[in-house]
Amino acid sequence: MPQSEPRHTAPLSVAIGALGSIRSAIIPAIAIAFSGIGGSGRFLIAAGVALASIVIGTLVSYVGWRRLTYTVGEADIRVESGVLSRAARSVPYERIQDVSLEAKLLPRLFGLVAVKFETGAGGGEDLALQYLSQTEGERLRQLVRERRDAEQVAATDPASPALARPDADEGDVLFAMGPRRLLGFGLFEFSLAVFALLGGALQYVDTVTNVDVWNVDLWRGWLEEQGSTVARLGPYAQAAGALAGLVGLVFIGMATGIARTFAREWGFTLTRSPRGFRRQRGLFTRTDVVMPAHRVQALVIGTGLLRYRFGWHGLSFVSLAQDAEGASHVVAPFATMEEIAPVIRSAGFQLPDAATRWHRASKHHLTDRIVFDSTVLGLAAILAAIFAPFGVAFIPLGLAVLAAGANMYAWEFRRHAIDDRQVFASHGLLSPTSQIATRLKLHSVEIAQGPIARWRGYATVHLGLAGGEFAIRGVPIEEARSLRASVLETIASTDYSRLDAAPASNQALSAAQSGFSSNLAAT
Amino acid sequence: MDHSPAIAPAGLPLDDDADLTRLHPNYTHALRVQAALMAIPFLIAALVLEAVSRDAGFLPPGVIAGPVLLIALALVIRVPNRRYNARGYQISPDRLRVVRGLLWRSDTVVPFGRVQHIDVDQGPLARFFGIATLTLHTAGNHNASVSLPGLGEELAREMREDIRAHIRRESM
Known part of the structure; x- marks a missing residue:
């Protein structure tokens, strides 16, 4: 198809821009209407301000739309924009990591999507087109992938027939969450964020209306009125009231969690196609992200204090591209290990199995942590014994015992392992977080030691991972050194430029490599 | 200056206990x-x-x-x-090891195959003393840049050329 002429984004984007300006005009208009400005004519002024900002907003959005064009070229995508000063940006296909489609509620009603070309630039300076029609977005994504793969195939050899298949999005569903699962997930996402929201709303009411929210007397009056009612009820009724309040709090927290989970994760589907992983989710804001499998640098399997007890875990991919909330892409937020295992295999990683030889953290590390924590809390106890009334000193002492127990329990999770291809590590206070990285895709290895660690003979091993952190703490120094030696042997033998070039042959290459390095280790 | 204890198992490819190269006096x-x-x-x-x-x-x-x-x-x-005694480096055909820190010691190895770009910087003070800082940038989040200060000016440039030659050879 002819791609050379510059195109505009969808004309309906102007309408969305105009609607956006209405939304931003409402608040100042209300503020003016309720404030003292202009006496009786203030409603007229408010309407005028609102109208003016809507007209200006619409005009700006129209001119912006007129002046923004994108060109799908042979080697790159170019976007020219700017009303007074023109800016032209070009992104070569080979630098585009993923193309993600995001449909917020309003654009979605018009059948539009925002298309984002993620280059992994890091600074959030990604190229985005707002808004294109759904079909145009899909077409663009398809096109970028074809162009990029064509370049890759030209650069290397057309090794795998899978790469040449054009129908990318038809893949197997690896993981999906139905409403029942979402409900369960929401229960664990207990959140009291709604109270923070309420506080914000109160602040807002305070600034817009004349009701002084922070007036203590107002609240005291209200409380005394209520308090005297409560005082008349007697101790049992008071206890029942407190209990009811607590239950209410838990209920609100759970309801918030469920609502947020449903909004964020509704229709969660992870599919695997020859080109990579594709994740769709969202109730109001529907996002559609594609991650090429060979861009996955490492895996993180996280869990929570409570959900771990019920066997639920979450899986994320660490890559250079940024996800909405964090650096890594969540690919299975709430799943059993049996459900996570196929996703991990599909990404070319392996879970540790029975043959994996785990190394624990140094016992000295555990002792030192306990000693450090109890020293701090012991000092607090001494201070409390001197200055505070009798009995207060037992609180830090009790905490010291608890901290020692928590440290000993955490030590159970603190371990690492290395095999031919991967490095595993896990840590956590009351529930484990595990990381799996490919040896080949690490960039540097650092052994760091503080004064105490040097004296006691352990170290922290920092592995340089693109898009994430990977640190193993409390490793006995000789183990840290042999770990570094074997990881470096793998890294040094393959150049960076060849990491991504041949994703299909990665497996074979690293297998051969691992043979080499284990030979070396054996000699 | 106390060096880290010598307990690396024998037969490993990286000589952790070999003497570090000193920096420029x-x-x-x-x-x-x-x-x-x-x-x-x-x-x-x-x-x-x-x-x-x-x-x-x-x-x-x-x-x-x-x-x-x-x-x-x-x-x-x-x-x-x-501080001078605590610092040192070790360069081999395919990697650079940088050791630094008096109390908090850190011992970093960067394979040349993972170097993204290389800087040689000189502040006014460093220029007066004829020394320079060599910085290797990697794609990892941790140790995104590993710097080795206190190299002789000539040596820093030579090392940069060596590492660059290695990178070019690898990516051909």
Whole structure:
């Protein structure tokens, strides 16, 4: 198809821009209407301000739309924009990591999507087109992938027939969450964020209306009125009231969690196609992200204090591209290990199995942590014994015992392992977080030691991972050194430029490599 | 200077216990001048406080300026030497090892195959002493840039060329 002429984004984007300006005009208009400005004519002024900002907003959005064009070229995508000063940006296909489609509620009603070309630039300076029609977005994504793969195939050899298949999005569903699962997930996402929201709303009411929210007397009056009612009820009724309040709090927290989970994760589907992983989710804001499998640098399997007890875990991919909330892409937020295992295999990683030889953290590390924590809390106890009334000193002492127990329990999770291809590590206070990285895709290895660690003979091993952190703490120094030696042997033998070039042959290459390095280790 | 204990198992490819290459001797001088420049504002502040307290007359003379002067002297005379001794590097055909830190020791190895780009920087002080800082940038989040200060100017450029040649050879 002819791609050379510059195109505009969808004309309906102007309408969305105009609607956006209405939304931003409402608040100042209300503020003016309720404030003292202009006496009786203030409603007229408010309407005028609102109208003016809507007209200006619409005009700006129209001119912006007129002046923004994108060109799908042979080697790159170019976007020219700017009303007074023109800016032209070009992104070569080979630098585009993923193309993600995001449909917020309003654009979605018009059948539009925002298309984002993620280059992994890091600074959030990604190229985005707002808004294109759904079909145009899909077409663009398809096109970028074809162009990029064509370049890759030209650069290397057309090794795998899978790469040449054009129908990318038809893949197997690896993981999906139905409403029942979402409900369960929401229960664990207990959140009291709604109270923070309420506080914000109160602040807002305070600034817009004349009701002084922070007036203590107002609240005291209200409380005394209520308090005297409560005082008349007697101790049992008071206890029942407190209990009811607590239950209410838990209920609100759970309801918030469920609502947020449903909004964020509704229709969660992870599919695997020859080109990579594709994740769709969202109730109001529907996002559609594609991650090429060979861009996955490492895996993180996280869990929570409570959900771990019920066997639920979450899986994320660490890559250079940024996800909405964090650096890594969540690919299975709430799943059993049996459900996570196929996703991990599909990404070319392996879970540790029975043959994996785990190394624990140094016992000295555990002792030192306990000693450090109890020293701090012991000092607090001494201070409390001197200055505070009798009995207060037992609180830090009790905490010291608890901290020692928590440290000993955490030590159970603190371990690492290395095999031919991967490095595993896990840590956590009351529930484990595990990381799996490919040896080949690490960039540097650092052994760091503080004064105490040097004296006691352990170290922290920092592995340089693109898009994430990977640190193993409390490793006995000789183990840290042999770990570094074997990881470096793998890294040094393959150049960076060849990491991504041949994703299909990665497996074979690293297998051969691992043979080499284990030979070396054996000699 | 105490080195880390020698307990690496035998037969490993990386010689963790081999002697590190020392940095350029001028690096000590540069550190010393840097420490002196850092100390001057504190010394002035201490002298001002001293003058004020002498006027008020509630502290014996030298209680403030004395310790500050002692610390400054230690920082200028003793510490740069120790810091110099704690630092070192080791370069092999395919990797660079940088060791630094007096109390908090860090021992980093960067394989040349993962170097994204290379910098050689010189501040005014470093230029005066004829030394330079070599910085290797990697794609990892941790150790995104590993810098090796206190190399002779010529040596830093040579090392940059060597590493660049290695990168070019690998990516051909």
